[in-house]
Amino acid sequence: MSERILIVDFGSQVTQLIARRVREAGVYCEIHPFNRVSVDSIRAFGPKGVILSGGPASVADFGSPRAPDGLFEMGLPILGICYGQQTMCEQLGGKVEPGDHREFGRAMLKVSGEPCALFDGIAVKGDEVQVWMSHGDRVTAIPAGFKVVATSEGAPFAAIANADKRFYGVQFHPEVVHTPIGKQLLSNFVHKIVGCAGDWTMKAFRAQEIAKVREQVGKGRVICGLSGGVDSSVVAALLHEAIGDQLTCVFVDTGFMRSGESEQVVSVFRDRFNIKLVHKDASALFLDKLAGLTDPERKRKIIGATFIDVFEEEARAVGGADFLAQGTLYPDVIESVSFTGGPSVTIKSHHNVGGLPERMNMKLVEPLRELFKDEVRALGRELGLPADMVGRHPFPGPGLAIRIPGQPLTRENLDILRKADAIYLEEIRKAGLYDEIWQAFAVLLPVRTVGVMGDSRSYDYACALRAVTSTDGMTADFYPFDMAFIGRVANRIINEVKGINRVTYDVTSKPPGTIEWE
């Protein structure tokens, strides 16, 4: 088992960034919600160190979350961030009060200059350095044994340390990019304070997951949902290496695929891999099940359940399978269920997680469940998958079904969207922009607008174009196309796609938007 860090989540919006930074430092970590950790669960997980995240609650409020009883007696190094620092102080005999000086955003941190492992190798010009804060409460008395390492205007105890016990606390957020010293600070914590070697690499992960899959599956048969996307292609390659021909991949044509996608996925996969692949056309079934629906959550749940129906049918066709493999990633899990009963809220029920039916006959095999997208791509390269496969834009399982908001899905409106989307992607490729963009697609809007085409009046749909940059899909920004490019695409779509007479470009970032419109 690799060295690991446990992140106890108090519901901060940026907890997953802590995980990213720790993994970038070469150390495996997991996020567990505060209300599901106990001394026993921590022992079972076996971390070398613990990080307590920030969170929306106030330590001063009755019934607000706490670190589990006994955590501070386990002898583990602990770093508390924001709420995590506050609760650590309160639990160890210090004091936290609602502050009158709230700090949001940029703040200047005054570093005392006392030697502190957390700040090792961090150059401080003058004695101040920029950090990012987001708090209202503040620590007003620190527990016995702690020293103040840094202060800020709103936080007299902006960084504190008890070097003997290896307990550290910071009021600011080292995990966000707006704290330039944060990466080094977190690396200091995991390497210098906790003492991790930092040897968690994709090579190690590959070997570890192959062993895990072999153990889980034994001699059983596995059906793998293969979409041709990055995640399931990586899963298929990994499983094939682990269990050979106990594996059957099933590509489901939902009827919500893009133009030419089904033929392309099947031929590319058959050409390049020697893995059993079933191509299942279930478009009539999916369309029928979604008839008349517009609510995004209901659509996802029905799509999730229909996928499972199809997989179970295919399992019977190969003489029974005990396991279903999917390319589920960490963000799918975080956004879908946010750790059921945990402190953060459900954004959308990704069809493969929150959209799964309650009763399933097959057990899930999800080797990527703990990875972020860019890590999956690294694993894909490690497994030797071709660059165009690893570099593909993500395409959601529900496909075009979640890109026609506000109107029931029909073969006609799906066709209109499919054509517009194909033109858009073709132009992006032609302009050499595909690899600069993280994901791009068209959305068919439920509004009709008036146009004048060839001297006659048109009354057709508007279509929105979306393109974003991102590293892991958790946060994103719109891609700043040149307006001439957008104009060219709009022209082509309006001229070539009957049913669309207006095109707009979406410039919403995530947050506050999400990448998909539904």
Ligand SMILES: Nc1ncnc2c1ncn2[C@@H]1O[C@H](COP(=O)(O)OP(=O)(O)OP(=O)(O)O)[C@@H](O)[C@H]1O
């Ligand atoms: N058309 C499909 N046929 C079979 N399985 C699918 C299909 N679409 C999605 N899945 C399953 O659902 C999982 C999640 O879908 P998702 O779109 O997140 O991943 P992906 O398609 O593998 O990769 P990417 O995110 O790059 O599109 C997939 O990994 C796959 O197991």
Ligand SMILES: O=c1[nH]c(=O)c2[nH+]cn([C@@H]3O[C@H](COP(=O)(O)O)[C@@H](O)[C@H]3O)c2[nH]1
């Ligand atoms: O397989 C999937 N099933 C879903 O239900 C789903 N919803 C969103 N996505 C994809 O996830 C990433 C983040 O999307 P959002 O910002 O819209 O949540 C983007 O890449 C989205 O395309 C999905 N993928």
Ligand SMILES: NC(=O)CC[C@H](N)C(=O)O
């Ligand atoms: N970001 C946080 O962790 C905030 C902690 C607490 N809610 C405060 O306002 O101080």
Ligand SMILES: [Mg+2]
């Ligand atoms: Mg996909």
